[in-house]
Amino acid sequence: MxxxxxxxxxxxxxxxxxxxxxxxxxxxxxxxxxxxxxxxxxxxxxxxxxxxxxxxxxxxxESREGVFLGLLDRLQVSWLEALADEWPAPPCEPDLVMRAWADSLAARPILCRLWSLLPSVLERNVSADTVRAYKLAELEHRARLVELLRDRVPALGADDAITLSKYAVVSLVGLWPFSDPTPTVVEATADPRLAGSRVDFAAMYADILQAMLAGLLARA
The missing domain is CATH 1.10.10 (Arc Repressor Mutant, subunit A)
Incomplete structure (x- = not known):
């Protein structure tokens, strides 16, 4: 304006x-x-x-980390706004939803990179007020994600959908650094003997999400 x-x-x-x-x-x-x-x-x-x-x-x-937290929030909002179109429309196979989830994040490497840095970098050198504001916003984002999950996977209860959304972030934080290696690691793993150490984020993350969803549905 x-x-x-x-x-x-x-x-x-x-x-x-x-x-x-x-x-x-x-x-x-x-x-x-x-x-x-x-x-x-x-x-x-x-x-x-x-x-x-x-x-x-x-x-x-207040700091570089504060900028990155703000950007992480902005990118999460953008991602969630796109999910309704990027995920298959209901009714749909739950495994296809998990694969679409993984693909949607793989297409957003900066979001994944910042998310992977959240506990080790972004939540340091910032004030409690800044962290609190981010986490309150994240609660709202998670509520939107849970809503989308339950729309696509009706058999998933509300509590289990929340659990899946939490486990998904923890899994991403652990997996992304392995799928986004340094140039030195890329060079080293070009050795055919190390082919098994290369990580395809979309494929492995989809497997993780599918396994977690299957476990939650079976437990329910």
Whole structure:
């Protein structure tokens, strides 16, 4: 909207201007993550990408980890908005839903990378208020995911759908780093004898989700 546009990175004073600034920072962070590992991105580098100083970035996010938490939330929202179209329409085979779930995340490597860093990196060097805000937003995201799950897999009870959504995140955190190796590991595993050590994220994550769903349905 024209009434909320302000010159490039002039200090924002109105709430809608501040939100625009925050979104500009998140867009820049996403672009940088497509080019380099998260550990190489600093607030100074973000500022350089935006043409401002590090101090300008700190006005909107308390730390680099705070920026990444904000981006993780933004990418989760975008992912959930797309799931209704990316998952098969009901009625459908539960295993196909799990495979579509895995494929939808495999197509979003930056989301997966940030999610995998959540417990070890993103929840450090941030205030309790920032973590609390993220986790409260995540509860809302999980409620939407559970709603979609129960729509596609009616046999899955509400509690088990919540359990599956939690286990799915923990599994992603553990699996993604193995499927997104460093160049050194890629070079090493090019050896045919190490073919079995290569990880196809979409295929393995789908297997994990299918196994968890089968266990929950059997227990029910």
């Amino acid at each position: 024209d009434d909320v546009e302000v010159p490039a990175f002039q200090r924002a004073r109105r709430p809608e201007h501040r939100e625009l600034r925050r979104q500009e920072i998140l867009v820049a962070a996403e672009a940088l993550l497509a080019e380099m590992p998260a550990e190489e991105i600093s607030l100074r580098e973000l500022g350089r990408r935006l043409g401002v100083s590090k101090t300008h970035v700190v006005r909107y996010f």
